Amino acid sequence: MNIKIPQEIKVGGHAFKVVLDNIGEGYGRRADIDYKRLVISIVPDKVYSVKNEGFIHEILHAIDTVYLSRKIDSEDIIEPLAEGLWQVFEQLGIEFDFSGLENTSR
Numbered sequence: 796m797n798i799k800i801p802q803e804i805k806v807g808g809h810a811f812k813v814v815l816d817n818i819g820e821g822y823g824r825r826a827d828i829d830y831k832r833l834v835i836s837i838v839p840d841k842v843y844s845v846k847n848e849g850f851i852h853e854i855l856h857a858i859d860t861v862y863l864s865r866k867i868d869s870e871d872i873i874e875p876l877a878e879g880l881w882q883v884f885e886q887l888g889i890e891f892d893f894s895g896l897e898n899t900s901r
């Protein structure tokens with residue numbers, strides 16, 4: 796099942812813009828979240844499973860920030876949670892479709 800990722804996604808009362816972006820020189824990264832601009836960036840040229848897990852990862856960071864006042868704020872916890880959630884989604888036949896997103900790469 797393909798799920799189209801919208802250009803804007805709300806976490807709490809905050810609308811995060813979702814874009815494709817190579818995150819400048821961000822070598823080796825797959826995604827990023829910018830809380831000042833409320834932008835979630837997905838690096839476009841990654842394998843689908845990496846992009847999908849990366850999207851979940853940044854959403855978890857957003858949930859942690861909006862609802863938990865960054866009580867987690869730890870890659871050691873966010874990382875396995877994202878991997879675990881993505882593994883279950885993949886098992887259920889869920890795949891994210893990023894084709895509707897703006898590419899803001901420089």
Ligand SMILES: [Zn+2]
Nearest residue numbers: 852856870873
């Ligand atoms: Zn992270």
